[in-house]
Amino acid sequence: INDGSSLESLQVVADPSLEKRDLTFGSAVEVQGKLVKSPHRMQNMELQAETIRVVGPCDIWSFPLKMKERHPLEYVRQFPHLRCRSNTLGALLRIRSEATAGIHSFFQDNGYVHIHTPIITSNDCEGAGELFQIGESAEKTHFFSVPAFLTVSGQLHLEVMAGAFTHVFTFGPTFRAENSQSRRHLAEFYMVEAELSFTESLQDIMQVMEDLFKTVTSTVLSKCPHDVELFHKYIAPAQKGRLEQILKHKFMIISYSEAVEILKQAPQTFTFKPEWGCDLQTEHEKYLVKHCGEVPVFVVNYPYDLKPFYMRDNEDGPQHTVAAVDLLVPGVGELCGGSLREERLPFLKSRLQRYLDLRKFGSVPHGGFGMGFERYLQYILGVDNIKDVIPFPRFSHSCLL
Numbered sequence: 001i002n003d004g005s006s007l008e009s010l011q012v013v014a015d016p017s018l019e020k021r022d023l024t025f026g027s028a029v030e031v032q033g034k035l036v037k038s039p040h041r042m043q044n045m046e047l048q049a050e051t052i053r054v055v056g057p058c059d060i061w062s063f064p065l066k067m068k069e070r071h072p073l074e075y076v077r078q079f080p081h082l083r084c085r086s087n088t089l090g091a092l093l094r095i096r097s098e099a100t101a102g103i104h105s106f107f108q109d110n111g112y113v114h115i116h117t118p119i120i121t122s123n124d125c126e127g128a129g130e131l132f133q134i135g136e137s138a139e140k141t142h143f144f145s146v147p148a149f150l151t152v153s154g155q156l157h158l159e160v161m162a163g164a165f166t167h168v169f170t171f172g173p174t175f176r177a178e179n180s181q182s183r184r185h186l187a188e189f190y191m192v193e194a195e196l197s198f199t200e201s202l203q204d205i206m207q208v209m210e211d212l213f214k215t216v217t218s219t220v221l222s223k224c225p226h227d228v229e230l231f232h233k234y235i236a237p238a239q240k241g242r243l244e245q246i247l248k249h250k251f252m253i254i255s256y257s258e259a260v261e262i263l264k265q266a267p268q269t270f271t272f273k274p275e276w277g278c279d280l281q282t283e284h285e286k287y288l289v290k291h292c293g294e295v296p297v298f299v300v301n302y303p304y305d306l307k308p309f310y311m312r313d314n315e316d317g318p319q320h321t322v323a324a325v326d327l328l329v330p331g332v333g334e335l336c337g338g339s340l341r342e343e344r345l346p347f348l349k350s351r352l353q354r355y356l357d358l359r360k361f362g363s364v365p366h367g368g369f370g371m372g373f374e375r376y377l378q379y380i381l382g383v384d385n386i387k388d389v390i391p392f393p394r395f396s397h398s399c400l401l
Ligand SMILES: NC(=O)C[C@H](N)C(=O)O
Pocket: 125, 126, 152, 153, 154, 155, 193, 194, 337, 338, 339, 368, 369, 370, 371
């Protein structure tokens, strides 16, 4: 029997007289008996049954999970209502739960205030036009009197709060209508976001990203060793022992301009030719991570024209950049994105009125970042498809259950 608390099952030993006809694999049972030391090498304890009750029988002929079988992730994905009972998803969801607690502890222990940023909003923080509008009928639009959307980022609300509480964070669902079938995107994903007042250097933001990653990963490794081992044994053998190494070393930092030079000198050709001013594509990110030795790498100072309005102008030239940073990791690409925010009023004229107000009323230098939680899990566990690290994946043309 297994109650979902760990990968291990508890062996029940029963007299044949207790056997029930409907006691099949997958059934819900209640067993009473004595917990005794097991004579078998593979287990510590076993339960000597005195009574067995089949609470909910399971029709094994139509039950899609088979006993002692390692089902491929693509196979169990077809059963969003049952896959949490498979070993892999079970392990994943326990790790996800520990990682969630680890993220909250990391920030709370470091003096951050947790803010519930809204899910319904009237802003498009990233300005990328990937919003899901809610109440698309005219009648529903009147509900808020303005067009309303599912949030793409809690950043702007966090910036408001950073003006009152200095260090703040949020960790909730975010939504992007990216019509992509990629293995790195979901329409609904969880994002950890932090905002730090009185910070004037990107270095401070990167330090928090790195500390967050390392602290949470150490927690997961120590709290869920068997669950993590399952991934590193069966799903991503190359990942075995790598995380421990990564935790010991400082993450690398390169500038966007250096990244473009590295790409230009690459012995391979890319579908998108690397040029200064172009966004880094997945193939570029992959090459950069490989070039750096398959470790996490920060890329800093991106072209001004590529990034959203809120990023701080580096006032450099002729290659004009902003104080932005992306953290790239092997197998996943961009894990975190952040920046110093533009706190100078004249630079923001003609932008959002309330954003301008924040600069008029006691503005301070500040910055922040966001980390995609599913991409984090994908990276540490070596899971190829992001749909396999969230309980109920939502993506274009799919909203099962
Ligand atoms: N809070 C952040 O800096 C994350 C950023 N708004 C993004 O969505 O990429």
